[in-house]
Amino acid sequence: MRSAHGLLGLSLLAAGLLAAPVACVDVVHQQDVDALGPEQPGVPPGPTHRPGQPCLACHGGSGPAKLQFSVGGTVYAVQGQTQPAVNAAVQIEDVDGKTWTVFTNEVGNFFVTLRDFQPHYPTTNTVTSADGMNTQQMGTLDNRDGSCADCHTATPGTNSAGPVWIARAAADGGAP
Amino acid sequence: MAAVAACSSVQNSRIGVLTPDSSETNWGPVADYLDHRCGTIDCHGNPARNLRIYGCNGMRLSDADIASCIHRNGGSLTTPAEHMATFRSLVGLEPTVMSEVVADYGQHPELLTFIRKMRGTEAHKGGQIDHAGDDQDICVTSWLTTGHPDGGQTDQTACMNAQGLPVFPLPDASPE
Numbered sequence: 001m002r003s004a005h006g007l008l009g010l011s012l013l014a015a016g017l018l019a020a021p022v023a024c025v026d027v028v029h030q031q032d033v034d035a036l037g038p039e040q041p042g043v044p045p046g047p048t049h050r051p052g053q054p055c056l057a058c059h060g061g062s063g064p065a066k067l068q069f070s071v072g073g074t075v076y077a078v079q080g081q082t083q084p085a086v087n088a089a090v091q092i093e094d095v096d097g098k099t100w101t102v103f104t105n106e107v108g109n110f111f112v113t114l115r116d117f118q119p120h121y122p123t124t125n126t127v128t129s130a131d132g133m134n135t136q137q138m139g140t141l142d143n144r145d146g147s148c149a150d151c152h153t154a155t156p157g158t159n160s161a162g163p164v165w166i167a168r169a170a171a172d173g174g175a176p
Numbered sequence: 177m178a179a180v181a182a183c184s185s186v187q188n189s190r191i192g193v194l195t196p197d198s199s200e201t202n203w204g205p206v207a208d209y210l211d212h213r214c215g216t217i218d219c220h221g222n223p224a225r226n227l228r229i230y231g232c233n234g235m236r237l238s239d240a241d242i243a244s245c246i247h248r249n250g251g252s253l254t255t256p257a258e259h260m261a262t263f264r265s266l267v268g269l270e271p272t273v274m275s276e277v278v279a280d281y282g283q284h285p286e287l288l289t290f291i292r293k294m295r296g297t298e299a300h301k302g303g304q305i306d307h308a309g310d311d312q313d314i315c316v317t318s319w320l321t322t323g324h325p326d327g328g329q330t331d332q333t334a335c336m337n338a339q340g341l342p343v344f345p346l347p348d349a350s351p352e
Contacts, residue, residue, distance in 0.1 A: 079249070097345035121303075124344055139246055140233045141342075143302060145218035151243075158236040159217055161244045161251070168248065 029062050051084065051107045052154060052163060056147035059111070070118045072111035073148025075104050075127050079165040084108025087130035088166060094119035112146075119146070127166050134167045194275040196282070197322035197330075198263045200256055205335035206319045207231065207259040212339050213312065215262075217243060219302055227290060228265040230258035237261050266290065278323035285317045311337040 036053050043049050045065075055072025058065040071092055075085040088104045092112070100117035104110045122141040128134070139161065145151065148164055156162030197203060211231030215221040221234020221243070230237045231254035232245035244251025267274055273287050285291045289298060295313065296304025306312035315335035321328035 093344055095342050095344060122342065139244060139249070139251075140216050141213070143214075143216050143219045151217040156242040156244070156250065158239060158241065159221070159223075159234075159243060161242060161249070 026062060032057050033064065047105050047109055047111070048107045051109055052149055054147040054149040055109075055111060056145075056150070060147065068114045069111045069146065070114050070116070071102075071146035071148075072109070073152065073164060074108045075110065076108055076163050076165045077129070078167045079162075079169045081165075081169065085127070085129060085166050089128040089130075091126045091128070092117070092119055092123050093125075094121065094123045096120045127164060129166045136164075136166050192275075193267065193271040194278040195263075195267045195323050196274075196278055196319050198260065200259065202319060202322045202330040203263055204256075204259055205330055205332055206315055207262050208254060209312065209315050209335050209338045210262065210266075211254055211258075213305060213341070214302065227269055228262070230254070230261045230265075277320055278327075281324050281327055282317060282320035282322075285320050288320075291316065311335075312341060 032054075036050065036057060039045060039049060051074040053074075055069055059067060059069040059072060061068050073090075075088050075090065077083045077085040084107050085104055086106055086108065088108070088110075089101055090104065090110050091099055091101045093099045098117070098119070100112060100119070102110045102112055102116075122143045125138040125142055127136050151160060152162065152164050153160040154163060207229075208231070210229050211221075211233045214227075215229035215231050215234040217234045219225070219234075220227050220229040221231070222228070223235065228235065232241070232243070232251055233254075234243055236243055237255065237258045241252050241255075242250055245253055247253075269290060270288060273289075277285060277287050286295070286297070292298035293300035293302075294305040294316070295308055311334040314331050315338045318328060318331040318334065322330060
């Protein structure tokens with residue numbers, strides 16, 4: 001038979017546990033964020049940071065970024081090269097026929113906030129160079145992922161078509 | 177001492193599952209439709225999924241291929257080996273239920289979870305993909321009739337039509 005002191009102690013312990021702040025960590029999400037590595041030296045967090053990385057890893061609503069995107073990515077000027085496509089037009093058309101066009105910045109990054117446009121998936125996506133001379137339509141549907149670099153990783157392979165680009169490289173691998 | 181039994185290759189042994197026809201004639205068009213609609217890297221073109229779809233629209237089987245169907249971009253079309261890998265993944269989801277559906281001439285495809293998910297009658301992250309009786313549905317359900325000796329053939333026309341879906345409406349060009 002428990003003593004009154006024992007019961008009181010248990011009650012106090014329970015109350016203390018309930019009052020203590022409980023940290024809930026999504027380990028998988030945190031691993032995804034950690035895998036992106038640190039910021040590039042000299043480039044503060046902002047529109048020109050982390051080109052080529054999956055934007056919605058941090059801006060997708062699970063943190064750590066406060067500003068949430070529906071779509072975000074990086075566009076490169078030429079297939080296989082690292083020069084960004086500056087001021088390229090990225091058009092997203094969703095299955096209801098709604099479109100949103102956004103332009104890339106000086107490092108090729110673009111993003112669409114939740115307030116701007118939330119596409120009804122699937123979408124078809126097109127990128128057009130600033131001079132209008134080159135256009136590439138995405139070869140597949142985008143079925144549910146607004147973070148381009150989740151699929152468009154740095155290297156083409158069995159699970160990636162490689163980075164998003166506008167102009168196909170010349171036969172000798174140079175600029176078109 | 178127990179005798180060590182020689183095991184034949186799992187790939188070539190019969191394990192008692194009734195399946196629809198896996199030939200390129202009957203299964204190939206279905207596999208290509210599934211690759212187009214469901215097999216992108218953000219969906220079932222991903223090894224993390226129970227249903228893995230292999231093909232040029234998403235996940236490749238061979239290290240020699242990249243995730244692109246477009247030859248001039250370095251891609252290549254879906255291979256028969258990828259068709260077979262998708263077949264095995266699909267049949268392997270619910271082999272017992274698949275056997276029942278095939279034994280019953282494919283009359284009750286809704287017994288299969290993947291059919292219910294496509295039709296939107298079971299929760300599916302990709303949402304409702306088709307409606308019972310449309311080309312997408314007929315493409316897959318006609319294939320389910322092919323396993324029985326007295327069964328049917330895959331509706332090639334439905335599968336061809338299904339590969340053009342969804343049809344994106346013309347963007348709304350009305351002035352604001």
